[in-house]
Amino acid sequence: MRTVRQDHSAADEPDQGGRAIELLVTLDRSGGTVEPLHAQIERQLREGVRGGRLAPGTRLPATRELAQQLRVSRGVVVEAYAQLTAEGYLATRRGAGTVVAEALRRVAPPRPAPLPRTVPEDFHPGMPDLAGFPRAAWMRSLRAGARDAPDAALGYVDPAGATVLRAALARYLGRARGVAADPEQLLVTSGLQQGVALLGRVLRRRGVRRVAVEDPGFLVHRAVLSNCGLEPVPVPVDEHGLRTDALAGVAAGAVLVTPAHQAPLGSVLAPSRRAALLAWAERNDAFVIEDDYDAEYRYDREPVGALQGLAPERVAYAGCASKVLVPGLRLGWLALPRTLYDAVRTEKTLDDLGTPVLDQLALADFVERGELDRHLRRMRPRYRARRDALVAALAEHLPEWRVDGVAAGLHTVALLPEDADEAALLAHAKRHDMILHGLSWYRVTPGPPGLVLGYGALAEPALTHAVHRLAAVYDSLPAAR
Ligand SMILES: Cc1ncc(COP(=O)(O)O)c(C=O)c1O
Known part of the structure; x- marks a missing residue:
């Protein structure tokens, strides 16, 4: 993309106050389009005039200058200007070069005024769609959980989570997300964020000082890691996810990634980068924290499976109900490498002795009865x-x-x-x-x-x-x- 900034005081046309205008013209030279260069320029200028970006009277760059900046021959720009002049979008004004036709002032649709606000x-x-929360089905599951739970389930139970929920999640994550999950490696959290905090504290206690994070990436994760005494180290992201080549020189004990749907750019971690990421973790004896926050929602194909399935002893998998259901439930889960499990369980115990059990039982029932699907x-x-x-x-x-x-x-x-x-x-x-x-x-x-x-x-x-x-x-x- 090439933004052409034009100051006419420096152009081959008379100075009329030196007002700078900008033209955003993008030329596709990849061969992926049959549209000739002059037609690409014409289309974009036409859209600019129609959309109001180029107001009537706006002076356009001199043909020589625009040609130079777009790296096309001057004839291409001359042809584009001539075509648009013939169509009535542009006009030649003595002493001012080529301008957006004044006549359009009368016919141009008025710019939409900001509409009055009806809803915030x-x-x-x-x-997610909070109104879409399946209240009736959830109520059934809540009722079933409360009705059927043995008394013992209502006492101080395993802080790692209710056995029935861990079993239900292991089955669901295995078939829906390709997670290699033994219920013994699952731990129920209060939202995904608590999972990151527990892992952050465990890593810090193991001597980790730095955790690589995606840049751009979810700011809250960086704040949570900092709060654990860890330094988040930004690693760039592109349209194939985390730039694993940029990880090479990073001395970090872990990396936090969103492989299925990068937050926020929306890219998917490419297969070669998945392999490179795991190889980096292996080489550096580091862990990967996989944030799988919204992977169930893929609209053009089946979602890619979790990275954790490839290396369950390297990858700490984190998921939650916040997107698949609603964030207010504050329910999340971790599938952990064996080497981290006990330490994370201890952190969870110290935090809150476990997530509210009736909610866990409701989620177990909800998942097992196929309501989540x-x-x-x-x-x-x-x-x-x-x-x-x-x-x-x-x-x-x-x-x-x-x-x-x-x-x-x-x-x-x-x-x-x-x-x-x-x-x-x-x-x-x-x-x-x-x-x-x-x-x-x-x-x-x-x-x-x-x-x-x-x-x-x-x-x-x-x-x-x-x-x-x-x-x-x-x-x-x-x-x-
Ligand atoms: C990328 C990402 N990860 C995790 C979360 C947080 O999940 P939870 O609400 O379960 O803590 C969010 C919430 O917006 C998110 O965008």
């Missing part, structure tokens, strides 16, 4: 439809934003034009009662601006409306376009 809009990443079967198409609606609305209202990541989970990432001011957009949106989540929140190393857009909690009409408003907010951002 929050693209909360990772928030039924719930997932019901929710997958719902979330998929929401994702599709979000992506379609973004393409329509904010075509210059780029949606990234595989079709999975409860959030997607929108990369903004390189020169967009993410912080200003977040602040501006907040003034319009819209809560956005910036990609910079997830980053350790600064990078291109973006948003992490959760769609799980918003039905399609609400999502479409929210994107419409988001576009209006973005348009009204001073100097956004």
Whole structure:
């Protein structure tokens, strides 16, 4: 992608105050498109005019300059400008070069004003559809658990978790996630976050000082690890997940990854990188902490299985009910290497003596009766439809934003034009009662601006409306376009 910043005072056209304009023109030279270069430029300028990014009267870069910056021959730009002039999008103004046609001022659709707010809009990443929680089925499981539990189950029991739940989870994780899970290696936690905290403390006691984390990655994990006295070491992520080549020089006793659906970028750890990650762990006698927070939701194919299945003695697997059901349950689980199990169990004992048992029994019943599978079967198409609606609305209202990541989970990432001011957009949106989540929140190393857009909690009409408003907010951002 090439952003062309043009200051006409320096161009071959007369200076009219030196106002700088920016053209975002992307040329695909990969051979993956049959669209000639001039047509690509034409299309993007046309969209820019139609979408209001290039307002009537805006002066365009001189043909020579644009050609130079896009590394095409001048004739290509001349052809594009001529075509758009013939179509009425551009005009040649004496002394000012090529401008967006003034005539369009009269016909251009008015920019949408920020719509009045009806409901609070929050693209909360990772928030599931709370209204979709299967209350009746959960109540049945709660009742069954409370009714059938022997008295002994209600006393101080194993802090690692109720036996029936560990057995149910072992079966479920084995068949649904490819986890090699013996109930004896499973430990029930209060949400996934507690699992990371328990592991962090155990690793620290074993002498680990540094834990490699994905950058960008889930900020809460970094905070939890720091809180355990560990230093999170950022390792970059790309469209194939964690850059395992960048791990080579990292002296860390563990690495925390989200292989099935990278949080937040949404990439899937490539097979070669899975192998490289495990080899790195083996070489360094380090552990991998696998955060498998939302892997059940994959919309274009079957989810990839857990990394843990490949190396159960190297990988500490962490999962939770927070996405497959709701976060308020605060239920999570760990499948642990044998070498860590007792120490983690001790930490859990010291924390809280175990997770509330009636909730554990309810979850065991819920899983064993197939209710979790039924719930997932019901929710997958719902979330998929929401994702599709979000992506379609973004393409329509904010075509210059780029949606990234595989079709999975409860959030997607929108990369903004390189020169967009993410912080200003977040602040501006907040003034319009819209809560956005910036990609910079997830980053350790600064990078291109973006948003992490959760769609799980918003039905399609609400999502479409929210994107419409988001576009209006973005348009009204001073100097956004
Ligand atoms: C990547 C990731 N891991 C873990 C969690 C937290 O899970 P829990 O609510 O079970 O602690 C979240 C929650 O948003 C998350 O996004």
